[in-house]
Every structure is written in structure tokens, then in C-alpha cells.
Amino acid sequence: MDFAYRKDTPSFGHSCKHSMCMEIYRLLSETQTMLAGYYWVMEYTPDKGLHIHFVGYLDGQRHKNSYQISRQLGDIWRRITEGDGYFHLCRAKDKYPVRIDHVIHYSDKSAVDDLRYALSYLAKQDQKEHGIILGRSRLPEKSNRGRPRHN
Incomplete structure (x- = not known):
């Protein structure tokens, strides 16, 4: 999931990494009961401006589908940014080589490897002009x- 600012808003060209961090932490504080965990990283591109790549973990015993929670996170992001923010759900499409928008069982090696691959994207070095700015939940x-467990 991505969080960013719409190009036609004052926040797009004038936001700073500190204010975006405060907004993502506010989002996380308002949604802490929804998520079992999370990992995010901030990046910058001239086309998207400052933006955050976000992976949230849900408890598979309570949630079988991530779509509704993802929409709620996006709606809260829009509210926190006073309408300047938008979100993008990185749904399974041809341009994404792996799917992680489903329940991943710990013993499903292929699905766990797909999750590792998706998380490795967050660790890439490019688009990090301001250094590596990230957040994660504690295990x-x-x-x-x-x-x-028996694997």
C-alpha cells in the first residue's frame, strides 16, 4: 500500500519528511487495534513527491481479506491529511511479481518467500534522497x- 499527497494540493510540493512521519504515526496510532504489525519506508520521486510504501500485517484468525482494512487505512489517511492525501492499494496485477494480499500460513514456504520478496522492495537504495526513513512494529x-508448530 502507498500513501502520498495529491499533486494538486499544497502538501505535494511543500510537505517535509517530518510532517509526513507525524502523519503516518498518527495513522498508526488510530489503527493500532486493526493491525498485528507493520513496516513502512519513505521515498521521494519527482513524479510522486514524498510517499510511503507500507505493509501491514493482519491476524489471519480475525481477518481473511485485507481489502476492507486497507480501505479504512486509506480513508483515515485522507482525513489526517485534510484531503491532501491519497492511497494506492498495490493489488495483484501483472506489474507485481508476487501477491501478499492474502492470509500467509507460516508453513507455506512459497508464500513466505513472496512476502520476503515484497519486503525487499522496501529496502531498495534508490529513491531515498533523504536517507533511509522507516518505521516498523515490534515483534x-x-x-x-x-x-x-511443526514445519
Whole structure:
């Protein structure tokens, strides 16, 4: 998912990395009960301006489809940016080599590899003129509760 500013708004050419960070953290604070975790990175291109690539993790026992949560995140982003912001859902299309918009079971090696590939895109070096600006959630402590996993 991408978060950015519309080109026809004052925020597009005049936003700074600090204000965008504050807005993404506000989004995360308002949506913390929806997400099991997240990872984001800020980038800049002349065409898109400052923008954020975002991957959110959902609890597969509570959510089977990411679309509704993604739309809610986008609507909240628009509200936080006072209408200047827009979002793009990176849905499975020909231009994306992998799909991560579904429940990924820990034992599904192919799906886990697809997730790793998608996350590696966030780690690319280009488009990071302001240095690497990112955020991520903390992993919860490993629990010994429940049945042990067998891969």
C-alpha cells in the first residue's frame, strides 16, 4: 500500500519528511487495534513527491481479506491529511511479481518467500534522497502457549 499527497494540493510540493512521519504515526496510532504489525519506508520521486510504501500485517484468525482494512487505512489517511492525501492499494496485477494480499500460513514456504520478496522492495537504495526513513512494529515476545508448530 502507498500513501502520498495529491499533486494538486499544497502538501505535494511543500510537505517535509517530518510532517509526513507525524502523519503516518498518527495513522498508526488510530489503527493500532486493526493491525498485528507493520513496516513502512519513505521515498521521494519527482513524479510522486514524498510517499510511503507500507505493509501491514493482519491476524489471519480475525481477518481473511485485507481489502476492507486497507480501505479504512486509506480513508483515515485522507482525513489526517485534510484531503491532501491519497492511497494506492498495490493489488495483484501483472506489474507485481508476487501477491501478499492474502492470509500467509507460516508453513507455506512459497508464500513466505513472496512476502520476503515484497519486503525487499522496501529496502531498495534508490529513491531515498533523504536517507533511509522507516518505521516498523515490534515483534511480540514468543509465547509458549498452544500447540507447538511443526514445519
